Amino acid sequence: MELKNIAKVVAALGLAASLAAPAGAAQLNLTGYTNGGPSSVSVASPAYSGGAGQFSGTLDGNAFTTFCAELTQSFNFNTNYTYSIVSGTTAWTNPVYLGLSRLVTWLAANPTFNNSPDKSAAMQSAVWEVIYETSGTYNLAGGTFVATSSGATQTALNTLNGQWANINATLPTLFADKLVNANHQDFLLTTPVPEPEAFAMMLAGLGLVGAIARRRSRSGV
Template sequence: MKIHPLAKALAAATLATALATPALADTVQLNSFTYGSQPMTVSSASPAASGTYPAGQFSGFLNSNAFVTFCTDLQKSFSLGTTYTNYSIVNGLTAWGSTVYQGMNRLMSYGYANGLPNNSTNSAVFQAAVWEVIYQPDGVYDFNAGNFKASSSDGATQTALNTWNWATVMSTPISHTTNQLLSSTNQNFLVTTPVPEPESYAMMLAGLSLVGAIARRRRSSAN
């Protein structure tokens, strides 16, 4: 999956959050579907989420960094080419709970491991899979059953839905984690980053230690 990791940017954002209060809003501008879109008809236990939608991966910018993403809800609107300044990155575990968070991590890791999506058909199926994970919070995934169902009037996309192997996807080792790009008024999206390597953890811990030392020094000076 050709998602720009934004790992350094997110690490910097984490440190900035520790140092600054209040945190600044994140700026999002999505300009197009990465590979075009395919029609996706979905039905959900939430009636407001049922309908027919263009499905596929989006390309745009997050805080001026190029990235690609998928929509995580069907109950809000979003306009391509418009810049929004009311988004915040929320930890996926906090946003969705453990089952959805782990499902999303395995889904995105599966994409990275297999170089997907790479065309409009599997891009649309990946979008349907994201919706499935979000709207089927019990972790039992099936495009044809449960709280969320998906189908397409495009023959190739429907075939891809029929042959999608959830068991393989959900057995993928987690190489990437996924957080929510949250807005109170617009559609929510994903931010996916690689699992940090050990040296990255060491750098993060060093940075947090420095923040703690500065805080302690400030308290000592105040006394």
């Protein structure tokens, strides 16, 4: 095997491993809501009533924005926390991972749906919808997870609720990974899907791992 091909396989194996396992620890410090506010929403199962929206701060010292990925724990602004970075394929079930990846990809292409406190609260509600809805159909106004508000925030919820067909038809170009802390609220971490050549290398690497495993199985090693 040529040296160049060996390097490609090694790179592919590294990329595959990075997508299939936690990538280590990161320092998170969130300082406030990206779009001001926040606007409030009320949801059920799990029950919550209060501020919702995109957060801003730093991740390992770099500017960072994120959405809450759970409703059962809390955190404080302007406080340093250590989080584990967990790949979406490990953190979520397949429907949730695909739904979140579609949602963050769609939002990246439609930023006007997240440019005010009311719209940002609706986007956060959509993230929760994908995570907590169990009916198999996303609908902020019905199912096992429902989000409600009043005034402009309810209008934003209604408007976003009309976009699910577009969201569900989106081809993901972003991954929805997860920042995990056992004692504090978890958050979304959006990462780019590899470029086509890198993705092909990753698949080649996975194929090589499978071939090695099959060979070992046949040989009894």
